[in-house]
Amino acid sequence: MARISAGIATSHVPAIGAAIDLGKTQDEYWAPIFQGYEFVKEWIKDNTPDVVILVYNDHASALMLDIVPTFAIGFAEEFQSADEGWGRRPVPVVQNHIDLAAHVAEQLVIDEFDITIINEMDVDHGLTVPLSLMFGQTEEWPCKVIPLAVNVTQFPTPSGERCWKLGEAIRNAVKTFPEDLDVQVWGTGGMSHQLQGTRAGLINKEFDNQFLDLLAHEPEELATWTRLKYLREAGTEGIELIMWLIMRAALGYGVEELHRFYHVPASNTAVGHVVYKAKS
Amino acid sequence: MPRQRLYPLADLEDIPGTKVFTARRSRQGYYLHKFCMSLMQSENREEFKKNERAYLDKFPMTEDQKQGVLARDFNRLIELGGNMYFLVKIASTDGWSAQKAVGSMTGMTPEEYATMMREGGRSPEGLRSIREGN
Numbered sequence: 001m002a003r004i005s006a007g008i009a010t011s012h013v014p015a016i017g018a019a020i021d022l023g024k025t026q027d028e029y030w031a032p033i034f035q036g037y038e039f040v041k042e043w044i045k046d047n048t049p050d051v052v053i054l055v056y057n058d059h060a061s062a063l064m065l066d067i068v069p070t071f072a073i074g075f076a077e078e079f080q081s082a083d084e085g086w087g088r089r090p091v092p093v094v095q096n097h098i099d100l101a102a103h104v105a106e107q108l109v110i111d112e113f114d115i116t117i118i119n120e121m122d123v124d125h126g127l128t129v130p131l132s133l134m135f136g137q138t139e140e141w142p143c144k145v146i147p148l149a150v151n152v153t154q155f156p157t158p159s160g161e162r163c164w165k166l167g168e169a170i171r172n173a174v175k176t177f178p179e180d181l182d183v184q185v186w187g188t189g190g191m192s193h194q195l196q197g198t199r200a201g202l203i204n205k206e207f208d209n210q211f212l213d214l215l216a217h218e219p220e221e222l223a224t225w226t227r228l229k230y231l232r233e234a235g236t237e238g239i240e241l242i243m244w245l246i247m248r249a250a251l252g253y254g255v256e257e258l259h260r261f262y263h264v265p266a267s268n269t270a271v272g273h274v275v276y277k278a279k280s
Numbered sequence: 281m282p283r284q285r286l287y288p289l290a291d292l293e294d295i296p297g298t299k300v301f302t303a304r305r306s307r308q309g310y311y312l313h314k315f316c317m318s319l320m321q322s323e324n325r326e327e328f329k330k331n332e333r334a335y336l337d338k339f340p341m342t343e344d345q346k347q348g349v350l351a352r353d354f355n356r357l358i359e360l361g362g363n364m365y366f367l368v369k370i371a372s373t374d375g376w377s378a379q380k381a382v383g384s385m386t387g388m389t390p391e392e393y394a395t396m397m398r399e400g401g402r403s404p405e406g407l408r409s410i411r412e413g414n
Contacts, residue, residue, distance in 0.1 A: 014378060060365040061320065065313050068306070083320045085372025153365055155292065155302045192401075195364040197355060198297035200382045201393060203401025226286045232295055232408040237364075265397040267379045 002100065002177035006047060007247045007255070007276045008040065009187040009215075010133055012056060014125040015267040017089055020132050033271055036261035037133050040275050043258065044134050049184040051097045051144045053104070053170060053250070054127055055243045056188045057152045059084070062121035068154050069116035071166060073105050074123070074147030082122035091128050097144035100177055104146065107173035113166055123147055130188045133273075152189065152240045157227060163242045164223040167249025174250075187247030189240025191262070192233070193269035202235040203270050208262060211241060212272060216257045219248045237269075254279035296407045301363040309361025315339045315349070316366040325373045355385045 016033065019025055025034045058064060061082040063072065079094040108115045127147055135141060148170075151157055158166075167185070174183050191208040194200050211234075214221050222245055230239040248255075255276040263271045292300040299305065306313075315336065318324045328335040336346045348356040349370060357367055364382070371381035383393030396402060408414050 060313065060317060060363070060369075064365065065310070065317055083322070085319050085325070085369040086375075087322065153301060153363060154306050155300050194298070195368075195378070195382045196358055197299065197385055198387065199295070199402065199407050200297075200386050201396055201402040202404055202407065203397075204404045205400070207404075228287050228291055231292070231298070231300065233404060236295075236298055236300065264400050267377070268382045268397065270401070 002174050002179060002181035002183055004171060004174050004183050004185055004250055004252075005049065005278055006184045007186065007251045007278070008130075008134065008184060008274070009244045009247055010130050010273040011190055011266065011269055011271045012126045012129040012188045013266040013269045013271065014084070014129065016271075017125050017129040017132055020137065021090055033263055033266055036263055036271070036273055039259045040134055040273070041136060043275060048142050050181045051100055051146060051183045053146045053148055053174075053183060053185045054130065054188070055148045055150060055186060055246045056126035056130070057240060057243065058121075058149050059124050059126055060153070061124035062118075063149060064151075064153055067116075068151055069118075069149065070151045070158050071113060072116040072118050072149040073101060073108075074121060074149070075101055075105065075117045075119050076121065079121065079123040079127075079147060081128050082124040084124055089125065089128050091132060092138065092140045094123055094127065094131070094141060094145045094147070097146055099179070100144075100174070100181065100183070101146045103177045104170060104173045107176065108166075108169055111169040111172065113169050118149070126188060130186055148246070150243050150246070152242065155227070157239055157242065159227060160225050160230075160242045160245055161223045163245040164219075164249045167246040170246065171250045171252060185247045185250040187244035189243050190234070190238055191241060191270040191272040192235050192238040194235030195237050195268055199235070201268060202238075203264050204233050204235070204238070205262075205264065205270070207233045208270050208272060212260060212262065212274065215244060215248055215274065216255060216276065219245065248276070251276055251278045252280045294410050296410050299358050305361045306363070307361070309363060309366070311339050311341045312345045312349075312357065312360065312362055313366040315341060316369045319369045319373045328373065352384070354381060358385075
């Protein structure tokens with residue numbers, strides 16, 4: 001049977017991808033950020049999953065204009081890196097695991113999550129920056145990736161509670177997949193940041209660190225935080241953090257926190273990153 | 281099971297210096313955003329750079345939205361239904377960093393904004409609620 005062995009969360013700031021692509025990771029500005037990912041880059045060499053279910057948001061690259069799905073699952077065999085206005089990132093094509101994606105999509109709908117199925121799309125920095133952070137520059141990604149896109153852009157986004165329940169449903173779906181697969185769930189985006197208006201540049205270290213504290217060991221508490229709380233405390237784009245709840249719920253009750261990292265800033269954003277090992 | 285609303289949607293207007301991107305604003309910004317997404321193709325970026333006004337006229341945007349684009353006035357574009365995930369494609373076409381584009385909305389110079397971010401960013405203190413002043 002398939003099992004969810006670990007979860008990773010990380011911010012997915014586009015400038016981090018640019019720093020990797022342009023060879024700036026050792027620059028004074030960027031080095032402390034990439035230092036925070038040294039642990040996971042080593043750890044994942046011995047813990048490479050068969051499949052990552054990668055929870056991210058599309059930044060008006062493939063979705064959000066004509067179609068605004070609250071939850072969507074990528075169902076193409078492969079996904080190209082999107083051209084977000086400066087050319088496609090020079091990263092490998094993302095390969096899907098169609099059988100698991102189909103199983104998860106079917107089981108989610110049966111479990112009353114009416115998820116949208118996307119048969120063709122490009123994937124943007126929200127998905128490719130986390131892959132680059134974990135696997136570095138490589139000819140091909142070492143595992144299959146199922147993109148799971150969440151609307152965190154157009155209000156109302158799903159609630160934190162709804163994201164939590166989706167994570168639980170993903171856990172149940174994966175556990176009933178008959179093939180023996182090692183699956184990780186990654187949650188991406190955040191932490192506090194606001195990219196608009198006179199409040200742009202907002203960073204809330206206290207909020208971010210409270211979120212990190214609760215996420216590991218008292219995550220149900222986070223499921224009660226309202227969207228408005230995220231907007232007020234963590235900025236309009238800080239609400240991306242609800243995607244971390246999907247990852248956390250997918251891991252089940254207990255986790256071992258293998259690594260935690262927090263740094264301000266990368267461009268406009270507070271960077272957060274955790275690695276959890278599932279206990280059950 | 282009875283459902284309880286956690287807060288009135290009017291509270292979304294209670295955050296200082298912030299326009300929450302709602303479904304209505306999304307519709308208001310639809311053609312502006314269609315233009316922004318067209319900049320995901322290099323040949324369109326080239327055509328836009330050659331004659332911005334002529335390129336904008338291919339989209340049924342409002343004149344205010346076109347003026348906002350020509351002026352790179354992101355605050356105005358957000359007032360007119362824009363969302364930064366779309367608008368940043370204009371900045372990318374210009375070769376601006378996301379930080380420069382975002383900082384341009386704050387009334388600070390790019391250097392002042394970059395310094396504020398390096399020093400830990402903007403504190404939420406006093407910026408959570410207009411009503412509460414906290």
